Amino acid sequence: EAAIARAKARKQEQQAGSEPAEPVDPRKAAVEAAIARAKARKQEQQAGSEPAEPVDPRKAAVEAAIARAKARKQEQQTGSEPAEPADPRKAAVAAAIARVQAKKAAQQQVVNED
The missing domain is CATH 1.10.287 (Helix Hairpins)
Structure with a gap:
């Protein structure tokens, strides 16, 4: 059944x-x-x-914790995937912005060290 x-x-x-x-x-x-x-x-x-099988509360708690961890991991993986723009122009613009931000951060770090 x-x-x-x-x-x-x-x-x-x-x-x-x-x-x-x-x-x-x-x-x-x-x-x-x-x-x-x-x-x-x-x-x-x-x-x-x-x-x-008789249900052991400890086993049930462990299984629930494992399920939550797996769900959290899957959420993080699916959350990080859409960060990449599908349009090549948007990707190029995002890369250029990232380069400028990195350059500014490096310049700021040099100024802070002096």
């Missing part, structure tokens, strides 16, 4: 993923996936009234 519930949840996720009607925000997609997993887990627990 639990396997059937997992298969149904997986099939539902595939169907939901195959018909994106609008542009998908990565955060919204992650939230929807988490909700789908939670629903599948709930169905699985209802199908099998007794879990296979």
Whole structure:
């Protein structure tokens, strides 16, 4: 019964993923996936009234901390990717600005040392 519930949840996720009607925000997609997993887990627990392993609060806390760390790491990785402009002109302007700022900082450092 639990396997059937997992298969149904997986099939539902595939169907939901195959018909994106609008542009998908990565955060919204992650939230929807988490909700789908939670629903599948709930169905699985209802199908099998007794879990296979007793739930250890320490293990649950460790798993939750790991999940938070993974989510934080993924957020940082996805947050750093869009920093690069897609337009080559914008990239050139950004590079020029960075060079000027670096030059000014170096000049300021020389003035401060004197």
